[in-house]
Amino acid sequence: MPPVLYLFALCNLVIGSGAFVLGGILVPLSESLHISLAAAGQAMTAYAVSTALLAPVLIIATARWPRKRAVQLALALFAAGCLVCALSGSLVMLLLGRVLMGAGAMFSAAASALAVSLVAPALRGRALSITFLGMSISYAVGVPVGAWLGFEYGWRVPVWLSAGASLAALVAASWLLPANLASAGANFSGFGVAARQPAVLRTWLRTLLYFVAIFSVFAYIGPVLQALNPLSSTQLSITLAVFGLAGVAGTLSGGWANDRFGSLPTMRVQLAVLVTTMAVLPLTRGHLYATMATLVVWGIAGFGVMAPQQSRLAGMAPAQAPLLLSLNGSMLYVGTALGAVISGAMLDHLPLSQLGWVGVPFGLLALLTLAFEPAQVRPVAGAATGSP
Numbered sequence: 001m002p003p004v005l006y007l008f009a010l011c012n013l014v015i016g017s018g019a020f021v022l023g024g025i026l027v028p029l030s031e032s033l034h035i036s037l038a039a040a041g042q043a044m045t046a047y048a049v050s051t052a053l054l055a056p057v058l059i060i061a062t063a064r065w066p067r068k069r070a071v072q073l074a075l076a077l078f079a080a081g082c083l084v085c086a087l088s089g090s091l092v093m094l095l096l097g098r099v100l101m102g103a104g105a106m107f108s109a110a111a112s113a114l115a116v117s118l119v120a121p122a123l124r125g126r127a128l129s130i131t132f133l134g135m136s137i138s139y140a141v142g143v144p145v146g147a148w149l150g151f152e153y154g155w156r157v158p159v160w161l162s163a164g165a166s167l168a169a170l171v172a173a174s175w176l177l178p179a180n181l182a183s184a185g186a187n188f189s190g191f192g193v194a195a196r197q198p199a200v201l202r203t204w205l206r207t208l209l210y211f212v213a214i215f216s217v218f219a220y221i222g223p224v225l226q227a228l229n230p231l232s233s234t235q236l237s238i239t240l241a242v243f244g245l246a247g248v249a250g251t252l253s254g255g256w257a258n259d260r261f262g263s264l265p266t267m268r269v270q271l272a273v274l275v276t277t278m279a280v281l282p283l284t285r286g287h288l289y290a291t292m293a294t295l296v297v298w299g300i301a302g303f304g305v306m307a308p309q310q311s312r313l314a315g316m317a318p319a320q321a322p323l324l325l326s327l328n329g330s331m332l333y334v335g336t337a338l339g340a341v342i343s344g345a346m347l348d349h350l351p352l353s354q355l356g357w358v359g360v361p362f363g364l365l366a367l368l369t370l371a372f373e374p375a376q377v378r379p380v381a382g383a384a385t386g387s388p
Contacts, residue, residue, distance in 0.1 A: 002118045005130045007176055008111040011075065013134030014169045015105055017142025018082050018162030019047055022155075024147030024222040024240055029155040035091050037223065038344045044219045045344075046095040048337035050102025052330040058106045059326040068177045070110055075173055078104025079166035086159040102333070104166075108135070109326035116314045116325070122259065124311040129255025136251040136303045140244025144237040147222060151233035200324065202369050203313045204331045209366035210271060211335025212342065213278060213359035214302055219340035220347075220355060227352035228281070229288045242292055246299025254304030263308035268370055270308075273301035275363035281356035 022029060022043050030040035062070040081100030088094040115127040146158030195201075217224055225231060225239055250270075257266040277298040284290040313324055339362075343355050350358070 001123070001127060001130060004118070004177065005115055005127060007173065008115065008131045009134035009137075011071075011107060011134065011169045011173060012111065012132060013138050013142065014162070014165045015078060015107060016135040016138030017146060018078065018159075018166060019101060019105065020044075020138065020218075021143050021146035021150070021158050021162065023219060024143055024236065025150030025155045025158070026220065026222055027226075028150055032155060033089075033091055033094065037220075038347055039091060041219055041340055041344050043094055043098050044215070045337045045340045046098040047102045047105075048215075048333040048335075048340065050099040051105040051333040052102075052337065054099075054103040055106040055109055055333075056323070056326045056330055058103060059109060059323060066179060067110070067114060068173070068179055071107060071173050071177060072170065074104050074107035074110060075166060075170040076104070077101075078107065079163060079170055080104075082159060082163035082166050086156055086163055105329075105333075106326070108132075109329040112310060112314075112325045112329075116310075121315065124314060125255040125258030125263075125307050127255075128307045128310050129251050129258075132303075132306055133248065133251050136244065136247035136299075138244070139247045139299070140241050143244060144240035147240055148233050148237035151236070195324070195327070197316070199373070200313065200316055202372060203309065203316075204328055206267075206366050206369045207309060207328050207331040208335045208338075209362045209369070210274070210302075210305060211332050212339045213274070213335075213363035213366065215336045215339030216343040216359035216362070217278065217281070217339075217355050219336070219343055220352065224352050224355055225291070228285045228291050231288075239288075239292060239295065243295040243299045246296040247303035250300035250303030251307065253300065255307040257304070258308035258311050263312040264370065264373055266308045267305055268367070270301045270304045271363065271367040271370070273297060274305070275360055275367060277301065278356045278359050278363055282354045285353050 022040075026037055026040045026043075029043070030037050033040070058073070059070075062073065065073075078101050081097045081102070081104060084097030084100060085094055086097075088097055111131050112128060115131040116124055119127040142162075146161070149157045149161070221240070222236060225236060231239065254266065254270065277294050281291070281294050281298070284294055310325060310328065313328055317324060339359065343358055346355070346358055
């Protein structure tokens with residue numbers, strides 16, 4: 001595998017840690033800014049909406065840039081957003097920082113397109129799993145460590161660390177990425193044809209639905225885990241770390257299963273398991289080890305979906321992969337935002353311990369979309385297949 005994929009994994013580790021650490025420390029954050037828990041949860045929504053709307057725009061705006069410059073812009077925006085969040089004294093300033101971070105998350109789509117373009121089609125699943133490995137490691141390391149620091153020393157401490165790590169990632173990318181890094185930019189030839197195809201639209205819809213399902217719980221993961229089993233800050237961090245380690249296993253196994261068994265069988269199994277664990281999670285209240293076991297299975301299944309999903313999408317129109325993957329990322333973050341909004345609206349009517357059930361219908365709908373998929377990925381007719 002090209003060594004640059006491991007740099008992408010490192011940068012995704014930084015982005016994932018900074019983006020999702022707030023989910024574990026919403027309680028101290030809300031107390032510090034004197035806002036409600038539901039209002040604090042909208043920091044996750046602001047990030048998600050910003051990424052959904054701004055990442056595709058930035059991918060298009062930087063289409064003709066050298067890929068190194070596009071990566072530098074993304075990491076600089078993310079670092080700036082972390083700094084604004086760390087300095088914020090109000091919800092408005094916090095949300096502004098999260099918007100900047102969301103814009104910088106265009107990095108993930110750009111890195112995905114680069115990963116696809118740097119390897120043979122038969123290796124796309126593994127290349128994408130390496131690229132996203134950092135994102136899953138962030139749940140195993142960055143998020144739980146950040147949660148522990150946030151409870152012990154204040155919520156700003158992990159945010160400041162995210163700012164420093166983002167700046168370090170920017171320096172590393174500027175130093176290590178070759179100036180002539182080859183990749184498709186945003187190729188518009190045939191994009192309209194590709195984007196209107198039912199297979200592409202179903203893929204985007206599936207991403208939207210299963211991220212609504214996941215983030216109806218994960219947007220409030222700290223309070224949810226506390227509601228299921230009262231935990232100390234150390235216990236909460238350990239639980240989040242276990243979930244993250246399961247995500248690492250899921251990311252790697254998802255890429256392997258995609259290349260070994262194909263994207264469609266892999267996603268059928270993973271989505272079915274994901275829905276089952278979401279239904280079971282509220283039933284584990286008062287049983288810590290049952291909660292952790294359920295989270296392990298959830299992490300393996302949930303993180304394992306991304307590589308086959310993206311590999312399938314890239315195979316439909318390889319020349320349009322940057323924009324198709326960016327818009328798939330938009331669906332991911334629209335789903336993240338909707339999940340946070342839907343579960344936030346339910347907080348006055350449903351105990352935190354039962355939020356897992358809110359996402360089950362959306363997970364079932366995501367699974368249902370697979371019933372319409374052909375067994376083999378076929379390039380979209382009429383879409384360009386060459387380089388831009």
